[in-house]
Amino acid sequence: xxxxxxxxxxxxxxxxxxxxxxxxxxxxxxxxxxxxxxxxxxxxxxxxxxxxxxxxxxxxxxxxxxxxxxxxxxxxxxxxxxxxxxxxxxxxxxxxxxxxxxxxxxxxxxxxxxxxxxxxxxxxxxxxxxxxxxxxxxxxxxxxxxxxxxxxxxxxxxxxxxxxxxxxxxxxxxxxxxxxxxxxxxxxxxxxxxxxxxxxxxxxxxxxxxxxxxxxxxxxxxxxxxxxxxxxxxxxxxxxxxxxxxxxxxxxxxxxxxxxxxxxxxxxxxxxxxxxxxxxxxxxxxxxxxxxxxxxxxxxxxxxxxxxxxxxxxxxxxxxxxxxxxxxxxxxxxxxxxxxxxxxxxxxxx
Amino acid sequence: xxxxxxxxxxxxxxxxxxxxxxxxxxxxxxxxxxxxxxxxxxxxxxxxxxxxxxxxxxxxxxxxxxxxxxxxxxxxxxxxxxxxxxxxxxxxxxxxxxxxxxxxxxxxxxxxxxxxxxxxxxxxxxxxxxxxxxxxxxxxxxxxxxxxxxxxxxxxxxxxxxxxxxxxxxxxxxxxxxxxxxxxxxxxxxxxxxxxxxxxxxxxxxxxxxxxxxxxxxxxxxxxxxxxxxxxxxxxxxxxxxxxxxxxxxxxxxxxxxxxxxxxxxxxxxxxxxxxxxxxxxxxxxxxxxxxxxxxxxxxxxxxxxxxxxxxxxxxxxxxxxxxxxxxxxxxxxxxxxxxxxxxxxxxxxxxxxxxxxxxxxxxxxxxxxxxxxxxxxxxxxxxxxxxxxxxxxxxxxxxxxxxxxxxxxxxxxxxxxxxxxxxxxxxxxxxx
Numbered sequence: 001x002x003x004x005x006x007x008x009x010x011x012x013x014x015x016x017x018x019x020x021x022x023x024x025x026x027x028x029x030x031x032x033x034x035x036x037x038x039x040x041x042x043x044x045x046x047x048x049x050x051x052x053x054x055x056x057x058x059x060x061x062x063x064x065x066x067x068x069x070x071x072x073x074x075x076x077x078x079x080x081x082x083x084x085x086x087x088x089x090x091x092x093x094x095x096x097x098x099x100x101x102x103x104x105x106x107x108x109x110x111x112x113x114x115x116x117x118x119x120x121x122x123x124x125x126x127x128x129x130x131x132x133x134x135x136x137x138x139x140x141x142x143x144x145x146x147x148x149x150x151x152x153x154x155x156x157x158x159x160x161x162x163x164x165x166x167x168x169x170x171x172x173x174x175x176x177x178x179x180x181x182x183x184x185x186x187x188x189x190x191x192x193x194x195x196x197x198x199x200x201x202x203x204x205x206x207x208x209x210x211x212x213x214x215x216x217x218x219x220x221x222x223x224x225x226x227x228x229x230x231x232x233x234x235x236x237x238x239x240x241x242x243x244x245x246x247x248x249x250x251x252x253x254x255x256x257x258x259x260x261x262x263x264x265x266x267x268x269x270x271x272x273x274x275x276x277x278x279x280x281x282x283x284x285x286x287x288x289x290x291x292x293x294x295x296x297x298x299x300x301x302x303x304x305x306x307x308x309x310x311x312x313x314x315x316x317x318x319x320x321x322x323x324x325x326x327x328x329x330x331x332x333x334x335x336x337x338x339x340x341x342x343x344x345x346x347x348x349x350x
Numbered sequence: 351x352x353x354x355x356x357x358x359x360x361x362x363x364x365x366x367x368x369x370x371x372x373x374x375x376x377x378x379x380x381x382x383x384x385x386x387x388x389x390x391x392x393x394x395x396x397x398x399x400x401x402x403x404x405x406x407x408x409x410x411x412x413x414x415x416x417x418x419x420x421x422x423x424x425x426x427x428x429x430x431x432x433x434x435x436x437x438x439x440x441x442x443x444x445x446x447x448x449x450x451x452x453x454x455x456x457x458x459x460x461x462x463x464x465x466x467x468x469x470x471x472x473x474x475x476x477x478x479x480x481x482x483x484x485x486x487x488x489x490x491x492x493x494x495x496x497x498x499x500x501x502x503x504x505x506x507x508x509x510x511x512x513x514x515x516x517x518x519x520x521x522x523x524x525x526x527x528x529x530x531x532x533x534x535x536x537x538x539x540x541x542x543x544x545x546x547x548x549x550x551x552x553x554x555x556x557x558x559x560x561x562x563x564x565x566x567x568x569x570x571x572x573x574x575x576x577x578x579x580x581x582x583x584x585x586x587x588x589x590x591x592x593x594x595x596x597x598x599x600x601x602x603x604x605x606x607x608x609x610x611x612x613x614x615x616x617x618x619x620x621x622x623x624x625x626x627x628x629x630x631x632x633x634x635x636x637x638x639x640x641x642x643x644x645x646x647x648x649x650x651x652x653x654x655x656x657x658x659x660x661x662x663x664x665x666x667x668x669x670x671x672x673x674x675x676x677x678x679x680x681x682x683x684x685x686x687x688x689x690x691x692x693x694x695x696x697x698x699x700x701x702x703x704x705x706x707x708x709x710x711x712x713x714x715x716x717x718x719x720x721x722x723x724x725x726x727x728x729x730x731x732x733x734x735x736x737x738x739x740x741x742x743x744x745x746x747x748x749x750x751x752x753x754x755x756x757x758x759x760x761x762x763x764x765x766x767x768x769x770x771x772x773x774x775x776x777x778x779x780x781x782x783x
Contacts, residue, residue, distance in 0.1 A: 035628045035630075037628065037630050038628050038629045038630050040630075041629060041630035041633070042546075042547060042629070044539060045539055045540075045542055045543035045546060045547055046543065046547065048535075048536055048539035048540050048543060049539075049540050049543040049544070049547075049551075049552060049555050051536065052536060052537075052540045052555065052559065052600065052604065053554070053555045053558055055597065055600070056558050056559060056561075056562045056600075056601065057558065059562070059565065059569075059570070059573050059597060060561075060562075062573060062576070062577065063569065063573065066576060113468060114468055114471060114472050114475075115472075116468070117464065117465045117467075117468025117469055117471075117472075118468060118469040118472045120465050121465045121466055121468065121469035122469070124465075125462060125465055125466060125469075126469070134469070134473070136723065137473060137476065138472070139719075140476075140716075140719055141472075141476045143651065143654040143655070143658070143715050143718075143719050144476070144479070144480065144658070144712065144715065145657070145658025145659070145660070145686050145708075145711055145712070145715060146658065146659075146660065146686075147658070147660050147686040147689050147690055147708060147711070148479060148480070148483050148658075148708050148711070148712060149479060150690070150693075151483055151689065151693050151704065151705070151708055152478075152479040152482050152483060154693065155693070155701070156482055160428065160429060161429060163429065163430050164429050164430060164433070167430060208475055208476075208479065211472060215472075239454055239455060239457075239458035240458055240462065241457060241458040241461040241462070242454070242458070244461075265564055268566070269564075269565075269566025269567065269568070269569075270566075271566070271567065271568045271660070271661040272660040272661055272664075272686075272690060275661075276690075276693070276694075299566055299568045299569075299661070302568050302569070302572055302665075303568060303661055303664060303665070306571075306572060306575060306665050311580070314576060314580065317572065318572065318576070321566075321568070321569045321572055324566060324569070325564070325565060325566065325569055328564040328565075328566060329561055329564045331564075332560075332561075332563070332564035333560075333561070333564075336560065
């Protein structure tokens with residue numbers, strides 16, 4: 001090829017003229033010169049993009065398609081029935097969806113203060129020496145397989161947390177969600193098994209799994225708080241907490257909300273730990289401390305019943321999966337939007 | 351001084367031959383990228399009295415809790431003790447600080463104590479979980495047969511010196527290898543696609559991929575289960591499990607790679623285009639190498655997620671006690687699934703094998719994580735020492751080549767370098783074609 005620089009430099013396609021300020025050229029590479037290799041390259045990129053899109057859409061469409069049969073048969077009762085017996089026609093996600101949400105809420109109840117405190121500690125309080133190792137540790141925690149947390153919760157935590165659950169039910173049992181049927185506060189030797197396999201325990205285990213992701217989102221927005229304003233707060237005589245409250249927290253509010261919601265979305269999809277801990281129950285219930293006191297979760301339901309032989313039962317599972325997916329999707333997008341908006345103006349790209 | 355200025359001066363020097371010794375000299379811009387912003391100064395020093403206040407409050411709270419537990423005892427168990435002691439500690443600490451300071455300072459100290467202890471709780475929880483699993487796994491890990499045998503000849507009552515998790519280790523490796531073979535090329539090219547060819551369509555792809563990161567992994571498993579096993583009638587196999595893991599990993603890796611590639615500075619790419627490089631050359635020689643360490647980190651962390659995932663494998667891989675190296679035929683088991691099945695058993699030896707399998711999995715994930723730390727952790731454009739030396743050597747070679755050019759008879763014509771913006775000669779701009 002014998003294209004010269006002059007040809008390119010004055011061409012309209014490249015949009016770049018040396019020496020005079022122009023509005024920022026439109027994104028993307030110069031369209032002028034396209035070699036054969038370039039065309040092949042672009043074709044390969046497009047093909048892989050289309051292929052990924054097809055696979056991803058296939059999952060979503062297939063999910064909706066297979067779910068349609070069960071939802072069509074059940075109608076609105078799919079949302080209001082608290083039972084799971086598709087082959088006799090009585091099934092609905094009222095119990096499992098509330099179960100999923102209860103476990104996720106318990107998880108967020110514990111994960112939020114942990115993540116908030118850890119993120120604040122890393123960004124504001126930690127000595128420089130332990131800051132990097134701590135960040136690495138939190139990242140490492142995110143990579144620990146869920147089965148490890150599941151084993152710990154299933155074999156250890158269930159029994160060591162039982163006294164706390166007993167105390168809560170004895171003294172706060174008048175609040176509906178802490179009520180435990182079948183536990184007798186007057187009898188110190190009443191069996192502890194009524195306090196195991198509860199949404200409370202599953203929620204604590206899931207909390208440890210979602211804390212790292214929430215922590216890293218929060219930490220990132222906290223550290224982006226403008227240093228000038230921090231120093232301004234100190235110069236006005238603020239204590240450290242005064243500075244954090246008046247500069248870092250308002251600045252990072254979007255990240256705190258977004259990170260928490262991201263954790264909530266993750267918590268709803270957790271399967272294996274919940275499957276190990278929770279006892280299968282398909283009745284609508286809100287007693288989070290009680291064994292089988294609240295519903296099973298959607299993901300654990302799928303893991304439990306996927307082997308069912310009839311196509312209709314599988315379709316019902318797909319319907320439950322679709323409901324879960326839609327829920328996590330809404331939460332994730334909302335979280336993403338909140339985090340993205342909170343960062344606008346900060347950390348602008350060079 | 352910007353990089354461009356340095357380069358121009360170097361070029362001028364080369365062209366004009368201002369250096370009398372005529373020694374080969376080259377200017378390698380040697381920024382130390384590791385210390386971009388100046389470190390924050392520690393503005394709050396702990397005084398001796400602060401430390402004493404903390405220790406005193408801690409001792410007082412533990413003592414009071416011990417008394418309360420002996421006489422009143424609304425709680426039992428270690429967790430209850432810690433909860434009560436901690437609440438008392440905060441109260442006592444507030445009282446002690448209040449002796450010397452005003453309310454603002456008391457709140458400040460209390461918040462610092464709470465924030466620090468929350469971080470400590472998180473670290474403590476991680477250590478508790480991991481050490482519980484590892485300590486219980488040691489018993490199984492001591493036997494070498496744990497790594498060299500499968501479970502096909504082991505009955506439910508056999509001791510730990512029979513049987514192992516070889517079949518699960520091999521299964522995990524086969525599944526993740528197949529998944530990576532699918533995911534890495536597809537994921538990275540898609541991420542490049544979203545960055546190199548921005549259009550309405552590629553934005554749509556990006557939105558769909560971001561939506562799919564919300565997909566619970568069990569649903570990825572259910573999808574493969576319904577399509578491959580129920581509709582196509584294929585048996586449960588390692589391949590089906592690898593596909594399920596791929597569906598789960600693909601959005602994660604695409605999104606992480608997309609973020610990394612987007613961070614490649616635009617002026618690097620523009621410089622490449624300005625030198626006349628085509629799009630594929632720019633992508634291959636500028637964009638991807640610049641983002642390499644970030645891409646590796648994205649892939650390795652995605653691999654760690656994929657290796658540790660149980661639920662998609664549970665639905666698609668089936669269950670087997672014996673070693674199976676053929677992913678196309680017959681059930682295959684992975685490490686997390688093996689740990690899951692062992693733990694559900696009521697036999698003590700099986701539980702120990704479950705702990706052992708989980709420990710092996712943890713070690714595997716830890717190795718991947720350390721690997722990711724070694725290759726990654728640097729932003730795009732930040733070079734390791736080795737890469738910096740390589741770049742310096744390259745620019746020395748370039749310099750030598752240019753000196754040779756300059757000594758050719760035609761060189762005087764080119765001496766005035768573009769101080770004003772007169773274009774360079776065509777022969778220089780055409781090096782890539």
